[in-house]
Amino acid sequence: MSHTVFINRQALYLRPDPTRVVVRSFKPATEPRDLNPTDKTRANHILERILALPEEVAAGLLAEVLENFQGRHRNLLETFEARAKEMENALFNHPDVSPVQRQLVGAYFLHEYSFEASALFNPSIVAHPDQSGAPEGGRRFIISLRAVGEGHVSSLTFRAGSIAPDGVVTIDPTARLAAIPRVRSWTTGPDGDAVEVVFKAEEDLSERVIFPITPAQSNGIEDARFVEFKENGKSLYYATYTAYNGKAIRSELLETSDFMSFRLSPMRGAATYNKGMALFPRKINGRYAMIARQDNENLYLIYSDDLRRWEGGTPILGPQYPWEFVQIGNCGSPIEMKEGWLLLTHGVGAVRKYTIGAVLLDKDDPSRVLARSHEPLVRPDPSEREGYVPNVVYTCGAMRFNDQIILPYAVSDTFSNFATIKILKLLEMMKAV
Structure with a gap:
């Protein structure tokens, strides 16, 4: 099936701006x-x-x-x-x-530090907690982006936008100014430092930059995978991200309800000393669930009663097709649909070419793989091959809206774009396992 049948690139480019400091x-x-x-x-x-x-x-x-x-x-x-x-x-x-x-x-x-002078990439998207001003029949959203500046230090920045009923995406104008938050509290525990930070009410969402704070994050807050987590009729926003200190990595957890105040804290357990953890948007059978990459060969399903402790897990998916022979990983939190959990994946193939695929997991037992794409959904087209890291398309999370998947994705670790995917066509092209 031709990609043009169900993939619509929007040419809505978010490029790094060195004037923002x-x-x-x-x-x-x-x-x-x-x-x-x-x-x-x-x-x-x-x-x-x-x-x-x-x-x-x-x-x-x-x-x-x-x-x-x-x-x-x-x-x-x-x-x-x-x-x-x-x-x-x-x-x-x-x-x-x-x-x-x-x-x-x-x-x-x-x-002064130009926090996005080099790159603005690896986006993740969630519904905006404030839907006032949304287009009729549409939805407001927030995207997070990994910004990279001098010394290849990564920070977390945000944009807001809207989806029209027909799936057309627009991004709000970006503020000229930018600011880092005030540290409201700092707690040192056996697993590391946890901090709470808060921005000022007058600072626009796009002004807010979460820069590395603790020693574990000193060289970067990387690849935040945001999810709107629902429990007991309430929503909280969590993001798993990679903390990098220049030598070692670990997964940490960010939480917010309003994108103005944030808590960043370490996670613990053997599964957290790897990249690419993604939280399910609700508990499954009374337990938290996570998709994680532990060995580059397989994706694991992990359950936990403690949101901050993750051990072990069951391998559920490994490389199968040539475009993912080198490596497989998740591309954000699973998306719930009536057919099951839609999990976007990334695969690395020949000449280290990154592409985006998809897997359908059973809704009650996500360890059961129902179907998977045998071809990539998104691959670098000729205009998307050049950049800081050539031949890469990558995302940290998509969102369902009506009959479409809204997919922000990064291009060659340099800038970001949007695509929309028709869910019905996507399910038709996936092969049952």
Whole structure:
């Protein structure tokens, strides 16, 4: 069956924009707050030079900084003050520091970071918790995206949009500004650090950037697979993602109800030391369920009574067709339909070409594979082969809307696009197992 029969690419490109920047802590040498106040390091020297400035010179320099950067960020003076507060230990021996000097100190220990300068990819999509403003007969949605900037550090960013009744997708305009959240709480436990972060109400959804916070995430929050989880008539949004510290990976869990405040916490258990975990959107037979990749050869079904502990599992799917001989993995949380659970998969074939396929799992017993696609649903077309990683199409989650699957997908680890898939045609092309 021709792909044009049921796959409709929308040419709605989300490309990285290097002009969008956030301000982050700048840490020359060792962070001053970690030092003995009597130590003399580069950071201490910078601090002493700033505090040695006459008050009028410091005021003029602060005004110059504000004029230069004010239009690029919200509430810069507040941001400078917050950074100075983080350095209280370093400022302890300087009790007569004026407000101007404190704000200038904060400015010198910050820097701009272009968080999506290199890539904007691996999207995931869920229904928006606020459906006001949705087109009649349509739906509002939120997509998450993996943004990559300097040093190949990955963060999490968002966009909102709408689906019309006919399946046409539109994306809301992207805000020019961007911001990282305030850390509301930080808890250190035996399994690692858990943090709660919150954005300001005036910050548009597309302004919100969740940058790595804990040591386990220091080099990236990667490939968030969002799902709207329903239990007892209520919805919460969870995302499993890969935390990367430059050497090791592990799966962690994000949760939110409003996409304004978020909790990020480690998961534990043998199954969490791999990538690509995806949570089912509801409990199955009273237990949480997850699709996971543990050995690159098979996809596993795992049950747990504890949302944060995942052990073992049963292999349910392995490479079968040439386009997935090298590797198979999931492409987001399973989608519930009357026919069963639709699980999108990725396969890696010759010359490391990534494509997207599909599997149908039994609704009551997802370990039973009912059908699977013998050909890819989406493969890189000629305009989608070039990028940071050539010959790759990939997604971290799709959404059902009426008789279609709305599929945001990444192109060559560089930018993202959308496709729609007719469910009936998709089921017709899948082979029974």
